Ligand code: AHN
């Protein structure tokens with residue numbers, strides 16, 4: 440008799456415990472789980488921007504370009520990414536062949552829940568916006584136009600290695616973005632397709648066949664002093680909800696001064712081809728020009744696009760916002 444009661448009460452205890460566990464699992468909303476978001480280190484990002492500029496201009500078919508490409512692939516691998524190099528011959532507006540290289544670093548390849556982060560790593564062969572016309576054929580150093588977006592993404596890669604987000608991330612460095620027809624060129628039409636050769640190639644021939652992602656975020660020229668990011672026009676057409684997600688995250692972090700919640704002009708940039716050809720909804724975080732001179736930042740396509748004009752605070756605002764967005768994805 441005693442043994443029977445003991446068994447009964449033991450069974451009851453087990454049942455009670457099991458039901459508690461079940462109830463707890465059922466009633467705890469996912470949003471109550473603490474959200475971990477790493478702290479973006481702007482000094483670290485700044486260092487990765489500077490390291491790229493130390494190779495000199497990264498114009499395709501030059502030694503600086505080749506060496507920097509190796510550096511970027513090595514950094515992604517050192518930060519634990521699976522690296523894919525997409526080497527391809529691309530043709531410029533005037534028929535020259537570029538030995539181009541898209542560099543991809545992937546995390547958490549087991550999952551199909553993926554977000555793609557993009558930046559271009561090449562630099563413009565001509566400073567055709569320089570105030571000094573004798574410098575129009577000098578290559579741009581591209582501290583902001585090129586290195587800034589890549590530097591932010593390398594710091595994000597370092598943070599992913601320390602503590603990974605739930606979803607999979609692909610960091611994609613596009614080559615041959617900045618070879619659009621120079622302003623001094625008289626003999627060729629100034630077509631949009633002369634820009635963004637690396638992304639056009641990748642969008643037609645992704646590094647993994649059938650590759651897709653929930654969404655993409657392109658970073659372009661994200662390091663200048665006094666930068667203001669508006670909701671770029673094509674981003675708004677193709678991926679309005681992603682713009683909303685990113686601008687809300689920025690405001691919640693106190694970066695509303697950088698991320699102005701207004702629609703800006705359209706920019707022919709890598710995201711346009713990712714949207715049109717790969718059909719991955721992708722936004723561009725880019726200092727959208729608001730004035731008449733159509734310059735993205737004071738030193739755009741000039742010989743003054745150097746480290747002296749890179750602001751750690753802008754890198755931080757952009758990097759911390761992107762971290763917030765990707766660590767919030769479930
Ligand atoms: C145009 O100026 C048409 N597109 C800007 C793309 C770009 C150049 N991004 C960086 N450099």
Ligand code: ZN
Pocket residue numbers: 563584617740
């Ligand atoms: Zn450029």
